[in-house]
Amino acid sequence: MKYEEIPFMHWGIINKYNFSDDKIDRVPVKVFDPLLTHRYSIYGTTGHFSYISPVRGYRPKGVDFEKRKRSDVFRKIIEGQDWAIYITLDDNLKSSPFEKTPYMFCSEKYRAATIINRFPSYVRIIDDEVLERIKRIDDKIAGSISRGINLVTFPIKYCESVSEIDSDYLFWIIKSMNAAISYSIKEANRIGYGRIVVYPFFNIGPLAGGSQPRLHSQVYIDLNSDGHGLLMDIALTVFRSGGEQCPLCEDLEEGVIIYQNDTWTLWAARAPKRNFQLRFAPKRHVEYITDLSLKEIRGLADILIRSNKALDALGVNENRNIIFYTKPMGYGFNFHLFGEILPWENIGGVELLDTCRVVRISPRSVAGMVREQIGKETKL
Ligand SMILES: [Zn+2]
16 A cells, blocks of 8 residues: 555554644544542653544444444455555564555465554554644644554464464464564664553453454553553552562462463452453563563463363353553563453443452352363363
8 A cells, every 4th residue: 555545543654645634633642631640750650541542433343233244354464455564474573563554465374463453542653744733733732642553463263262262373373462562662662762561462252342353462552651550550569569579479379279380370360350350470470471481372372271261161251351461661670470361241330430349259269160160171
């Protein structure tokens, strides 16, 4: 696709051809809530923030609730019949994370691929002259334009959930995603971005925010260098205040441990955000998701597949989020990577008022049920 033909904000590109003054309110911004923002530290602001990005509303919906019609936008991309910017094919670099022109490329011979999200929440490329024009129109908006990279990783072989995927394919999804994160950070560092918050996750099922039926992971790479949200701040503070001691390197309470393989531990969250919330962490003190060894990525695939299968067997809602807390780049203190599996649920007022949750099943019961289920699977 020619640079002058790229629609406004597709692949995070704002250029002199697609920008006009009437689009000023469609430029993505990051805004901290003045009533829910409390701290200004060396790492910037801490509080609730919103990424406001109207282009998100234009993304294709893979699942139409009324017609139950399924379509898969990744198929045409894989076949080389739709535009894309590939960052990695398996774990090989294809294009720079700051590539400006989408192209068509057949990726059928690979196992997993990572592309730039076509409908992102960040500006990735902005022409200097456009930036000047935006500043002339509105200084305030120009000051908070939200910059970053949105990645999407998917398996070449179609599947919809972590329970049904072959462990080798899940291994390659994580490997492709990690390679793309590493390339993106390296490139961002090279052009002057220092503090980078990285948010990797899977949205599985339409209720969990998965707008596409094909299994895929996403990464939000925030290049704004202006701070982070409250939960990330709390996690960073817990690890920092531990000094040399790390809460995840110490022994976990045995009653909530569900399963361990050579490299990972799976347990039931002690103060669950959802019923059946599970947590997992590498046994080694790994700070960044990109530092996982090949063996640890295999172990992660194993733990994700076993736990999701067990949740399926227990009748837990199949719409799920899998999220990873990884240390932001350019932050100076200690951290231990961990992740969560969060089955979808409605939430109510008290849960909107605070970072709290009312659940009905105790973590020990959850641990017992999932442990038993994983045991059954292993015997089969
Ligand atoms: Zn640790």
